[in-house]
Amino acid sequence: MTDVRAGDATPFEEDRLPWLEAVEDDDRGDGPSALKMIVGVLIALVGIGAIVGGIFWMNGRNAPASGEIELIKAPEGAYKVRPDDPGGMAVEGEGDTAFAASAGQDPKSNINTDAVPESPVGSGAQPQPKASGDAGLISAPPPTNVPSTNAPATTGTPPAAAPAGPGGTIQLGAFSSQANATSAWKALSGRFTYLAPLSHNVVPVSAGGKTLYRLRASGPGAANICGRLRVAGETCVNL
Template structure:
């Protein structure tokens, strides 16, 4: 009987202990996340601090922008009633003569009363006599110019010395190398110019003796350019290879 009563009391104590257990006497349970992340309270505090800092910055900028502005309500100032300018009873100052003239009255806004006396007699205007022009002085004696002497006749120009006509060049004697013909031209000068061009371009042509031979052909005179000397035939062949006109004539 006593054993059963003890067991009942023990069970009752266990039941009372489970229900009436004080929370601060219990062991603290560890967080499942391990406490690695920020808490909600810290996050809220950071947000509040940021908002306060932004408000301070905005307020400071607003104060800096409006600190030099003067206060006022922006109302329109009404003009006072009455005349803008009032003439004083005693203006004082200096009295200027001529205020009663027409010009002064017209400038003050009055209408001038001007009338022309059309019936007044005309008074002739007398002009002062002009001073007489001084008489021209008598011309003094002028020195007589010497009589012009007769011009001497210009001497007749001396006749220009006549240059002798250039004798036509004799054809070069055919040497041991023969004679070649380089072309026929309309004038002796053109033939000489052609020789200068050819001998300048082809150095092997310069040692030969050149000559200009006039001939009659078809009613006009032509001038044949020829050259002779040792190796003339060989020179002619080299000129033909270079594309120049050349022929052996002797």
């Protein structure tokens, strides 16, 4: 019980005990407020909507405007147009033998028999003597030729020259006419000068109901000449 003293407010005022006073509600809690929670939910919904809308927008750009496929129309005019130059582009070297052979044409090439070496032509130059290590030495004079007592007596008639080679007759081909055979002889003797010493003749023969004209030549060295003609690619037969 409290004492009532002079100077107090009221003598009948009850003492206020601290445990009898009303406790005020403390709104300052540790968790977020309801307003902040509502604002956060709205922001999250807006973000999700933006992401979903962006995905649909990207897919809509790649998709066609409509469900039907657009057909490409052909240009007006003829489908095939004849070119101004039907022959095509001119290729360098076209018309040469290589192009003709690749196209299946006969190039009609002939072997150049003129390239075969003919009779050797001697040069008038004298061979120069080779210098030797003994050039400074004095050579002895050649021995004097002493006539042999056993040598046969010579006569005034010189010995006959040896033949140039085996003779005989050769055949250079068979032709359809005598004129062709004569022309062939002129061509061969003009190309191969070693045929000039031989004498030629044309012999007609019948074979299979037809008359052929054989070109033949004879003379010294005919067999050797025939061999040289075969090396040059010509037809020649020894008879």
